[in-house]
Each structure stands twice: as structure tokens, then as C-alpha cells.
Amino acid sequence: MTTPLIAVKSISCSRPEGDPIFTNVSFTVNEGDIVVLQARSGAGKTTLLKCLAHLNLYQGAVEFQGRSPRFYGVPTYRTHVQYVPQRPSLLPGTPRDFMDTLATFHSRRIRNQGGASTLNLEHAIEVAKEWGIEESFWDRAWNTLSGGEAQRLALVIPYGLNCAEVLLLDEPTSALDAHTSELVEKALVAAVKSHDTTLKAIVWITHSEEQALRVGTRFLNLTPTGTHEDSAPAVP
Numbered sequence: 001m002t003t004p005l006i007a008v009k010s011i012s013c014s015r016p017e018g019d020p021i022f023t024n025v026s027f028t029v030n031e032g033d034i035v036v037l038q039a040r041s042g043a044g045k046t047t048l049l050k051c052l053a054h055l056n057l058y059q060g061a062v063e064f065q066g067r068s069p070r071f072y073g074v075p076t077y078r079t080h081v082q083y084v085p086q087r088p089s090l091l092p093g094t095p096r097d098f099m100d101t102l103a104t105f106h107s108r109r110i111r112n113q114g115g116a117s118t119l120n121l122e123h124a125i126e127v128a129k130e131w132g133i134e135e136s137f138w139d140r141a142w143n144t145l146s147g148g149e150a151q152r153l154a155l156v157i158p159y160g161l162n163c164a165e166v167l168l169l170d171e172p173t174s175a176l177d178a179h180t181s182e183l184v185e186k187a188l189v190a191a192v193k194s195h196d197t198t199l200k201a202i203v204w205i206t207h208s209e210e211q212a213l214r215v216g217t218r219f220l221n222l223t224p225t226g227t228h229e230d231s232a233p234a235v236p
């Protein structure tokens with residue numbers, strides 16, 4: 001049996017006051033998967049993505065290619081398994097600063113593997129232009145960008161780094177118009193299918209049943225006591 005890209009092993013997560021958000025969540029993500037994560041509002045979808053990115057405390061285990069985040073070093077792990085926040089406008093600094101920070105961890109990882117960095121900022125800038133983002137926007141503070149501009153920049157950064165195997169997308173097109181949203185969806189789906197990118201799988205939160213149908217290959221429901229899988233979207 002091949003090792004899954006991501007293995008989530010019986011994880012539980014609680015609110016700061018101690019009451020559980022969810023318990024006993026287990027599932028795997030394999031190469032080629034676009035897993036649509038669905039549940040009612042407040043059920044813990046964002047929290048679960050943050051656990052996968054090792055940004056949230058949890059009990060249980062999350063593994064990437066059979067190893068814990070600590071095996072890779074947490075910052076490096078986050079370049080393999082990259083979380084794209086729902087509201088990138090809350091990030092500090094500019095998109096270029098954010099990309100530079102991730103690139104530092106990425107190049108450290110590449111050096112450790114004895115290779116040369118494949119950072120491709122030009123590619124990210126080009127893709128962003130296709131999505132309607134001027135080059136000057138890379139140097140604007142996140143909090144001065146519109147929700148849709150910030151979302152497109154946060155989504156394009158993994159293209160420039162070309163290092164994420166798994167993307168964790170938290171309602172990635174919620175601030176985009178229908179046309180731009182479809183451009184972004186098509187690019188992400190193509191990237192998972194392509195052998196020219198590092199991207200192998202996506203876990204994708206959406207409240208849109210139409211979007212779930214367009215992008216999803218699997219449909220995972222989060223409940224307070226675990227997950228179950230559907231053959232079609234059942235977005236609440």
C-alpha cells in the first residue's frame with residue numbers, strides 16, 4: 001500500500017475554554033485528490049485546515065508522507081503543506097514580504113536536499129497578471145488591498161514558490177467575481193493534474209455547491225464526532 005500524502009489520525013480540537021469543536025477526525029489525502037471539505041458554518045472547517053497546517057493545537061496525529069510535521073521542521077513542513085487563509089488581508093507586511101519569508105524556508109529545504117532553489121517569482125507575477133493583478137500590488141500592505149486582490153495574491157504565491165505538494169484552501173474565491181473565480185479554479189485544478197508543478201492535492205473549503213461540483217474529486221463532511229465521505233457535494 002502506498003503512503004498517503006496526508007494522513008489525519010484521530011485528531012480532536014477544542015475551543016480555548018475547553019469544549020470540543022470536533023473529535024476523532026481521521027482521513028487520508030492522496031495524489032490527485034481535490035477534497036472538498038464541507039460542514040455547516042462554525043463546525044470547525046477552518047480549525048481543521050489550521051490543524052493540518054500545524055497552525056492550531058490538536059490531539060492526535062497529522063502526517064505528511066508518513067512523517068510528522070516535526071520531522072521536517074514545522075516552517076519547512078508548511079512549505080510542503082501550505083495553508084492559504086480566508087482573509088489574507090490580516091497578514092502583516094506585503095505579499096512580496098510573505099513570499100520572501102516562505103522562500104527562505106523553501107530554499108533552506110532545497111539546500112538540505114542538496115538541490116538548487118526553483119523559486120520563480122516571475123511566473124507568479126505573470127499568473128497574477130492573468131488574474132488581473134498589477135505588479136505594483138506585490139508591494140502594497142496586505143491591509144490596503146481589496147479582499148479579492150489579497151485572495152488572488154495569496155493564491156498565486158504558491159505558483160512562485162513552486163514547492164507546495166498540498167494546498168489547504170479556505171474559501172479561496174469567496175471575494176472573487178464569477179469570471180475570475182473560474183479562472184482561478186481552472187488554474188488550480190490544472191496544477192494538480194500537471195506533472196510540471198509540485199502540487200499533488202488540495203483540501204478546499206467552499207460553501208458553493210456549484211464550485212464543489214466543478215473542482216471536487218472527493219466530498220468530505222466534518223461533524224462534531226468525525227468525518228464521513230459523500231459521492232456528491234452536500235454543501236449546507
Ligand SMILES: Nc1ncnc2c1ncn2[C@@H]1O[C@H](COP(=O)(O)OP(=O)(O)OP(=O)(O)O)[C@@H](O)[C@H]1O
Binds near residue numbers: 016040041044045
Ligand atoms: N480562537 C478562538 N477562540 C474561541 N473560539 C474559536 C476560536 N477559533 C475558532 N473558534 C470557534 O470554533 C468553532 C469553529 O470555527 P471555524 O472557524 O473553524 O468554523 P468554520 O466551519 O470554518 O466556520 P465558517 O464556515 O463560518 O467559516 C466556532 O464556534 C468558532 O467560534
